[in-house]
Amino acid sequence: MVWVGGAVLVALVALVAPPVAATERPIIGVLAQEVPPSLRPKVQGATSYVAAGYVKAVEAAGARAVPVFINKTLEYYKYIMSSVNGLVLPGGDSDFTVPDGYAAAGRILLNIVVKLQDSGISFPVLGVCQGYEFLMFLASKVSNPMDFLVPCNANNSALPLEFLPGFLESRIYKIASNEILDILKTLPVTSNHHRECVTEAKLKEFHLEDSWRVLSTNKDAGGLEFVSSSEHFQRPIVGVQFHPEKNMYEWNPHQANPHSRKAILSARLFYDWLVTESRANDQKFPSLSRETEALIYNYNPLYTGGKGGYDEQMYFF
Numbered sequence: 001m002v003w004v005g006g007a008v009l010v011a012l013v014a015l016v017a018p019p020v021a022a023t024e025r026p027i028i029g030v031l032a033q034e035v036p037p038s039l040r041p042k043v044q045g046a047t048s049y050v051a052a053g054y055v056k057a058v059e060a061a062g063a064r065a066v067p068v069f070i071n072k073t074l075e076y077y078k079y080i081m082s083s084v085n086g087l088v089l090p091g092g093d094s095d096f097t098v099p100d101g102y103a104a105a106g107r108i109l110l111n112i113v114v115k116l117q118d119s120g121i122s123f124p125v126l127g128v129c130q131g132y133e134f135l136m137f138l139a140s141k142v143s144n145p146m147d148f149l150v151p152c153n154a155n156n157s158a159l160p161l162e163f164l165p166g167f168l169e170s171r172i173y174k175i176a177s178n179e180i181l182d183i184l185k186t187l188p189v190t191s192n193h194h195r196e197c198v199t200e201a202k203l204k205e206f207h208l209e210d211s212w213r214v215l216s217t218n219k220d221a222g223g224l225e226f227v228s229s230s231e232h233f234q235r236p237i238v239g240v241q242f243h244p245e246k247n248m249y250e251w252n253p254h255q256a257n258p259h260s261r262k263a264i265l266s267a268r269l270f271y272d273w274l275v276t277e278s279r280a281n282d283q284k285f286p287s288l289s290r291e292t293e294a295l296i297y298n299y300n301p302l303y304t305g306g307k308g309g310y311d312e313q314m315y316f317f
Helices: 052-060 074-081 101-118 130-140 178-186 200-205 244-249 261-278 288-294
Strands: 027-031 048-051 064-068 086-089 125-128 150-159 190-197 212-219 225-232 237-240 313-316
Touching: 027 052, 027 101, 027 261, 048 052, 052 064, 052 244, 052 261, 052 313, 064 074, 074 101, 086 101, 086 130, 086 261, 101 130, 125 130, 125 261, 130 190, 130 237, 150 225, 178 261, 190 225, 190 244, 200 212, 200 225, 237 261, 244 261
Parallel strands: 027 064, 027 086, 086 125, 125 237
Antiparallel strands: 048 313, 150 190, 212 225, 225 237
C-alpha cells in the first residue's frame, strides 16, 4: 500500500503487543481543517478550525491536545510529529482533491507516521468519519475520492455495530470489556453523519483487504452495507466511520447523537485506545516552554451550537 504522494509501506513493523508505558504525559495532535463557508462571515480572519469535541475526548482519555495547523511547511510537520505521541484525523467536510489544507497536511503527516513506525516507534492514528475516509482514499491511490468512496445515506443515524468474525483479534476491540462489546453490538450507540462510505467491495477492488482488516459493518437508510470500523493489519492505525466524541460533547437535538450512560461508556473506548497506545512512545517537545506554547490551552473555543449548529464549540485559527 502507498500513501498518495508519499512513502511505500514496506518492511512493516507489527506492533501488536500491549503498549509499554514510555510516557505518562501523552500529547495528541488534532489536525485542523478549512473553515466551512457557512461560518466564514462569523469568524472573519480565521482560515482553519478544530471542533472542540475532539479535544475534549482526548482530554477525557487522559491526554492533552495540540492543534496541527494546515498550510504549514514540511519542517513544521516534522517538528510536531516528533513531539506528540499520537494523531487524530477528525471528521468534517474538506475537499480531498485541493492542493492545500486538510488533505495536503494529512498526506504529509501520514508519510511521517509511516517513517516513525518503520523506525520502531509505536505511533497511533485514529481516523474519524472524514478522517477514516481520508485514510482509505490515500490507501486506494486514486486521484478522485469518488472513484473509491461510495455515495450513501447515513447522514443522521445512530446504529449498533455489526461485528465481523475475528473482530476480537483487533487492536481496538480486544481491549474492550464484555459490557462495552455488548453495548456496541446490541444498542444504537454509534453516531453516524456521513454521505460517503467505504465498502468491502471497494476494498477488494483496490486490493486493500490484505492491509486493512474490516472489523464491523452497518447498513445505510437504503440498505447499502458499509464499513463502520477497520484497522491496519500491521500498524496502530484505526478508522471509524462514526463519531465517538459526539455522544459526549454534541447536543444539537436534531442530531442522532446518543447520550445514554451506555452510549457514553462505549464511545470512550476509541479515544481511550488512542491515548493508551500513545503512551508507548516517549516523544516529547524539546522543552517545557515549547510544549506549553503548542498546547490547545492557548486558544479559546467559540460557542457555535446555538440555533442548531453542527458543533457545540470550535477553535478557530
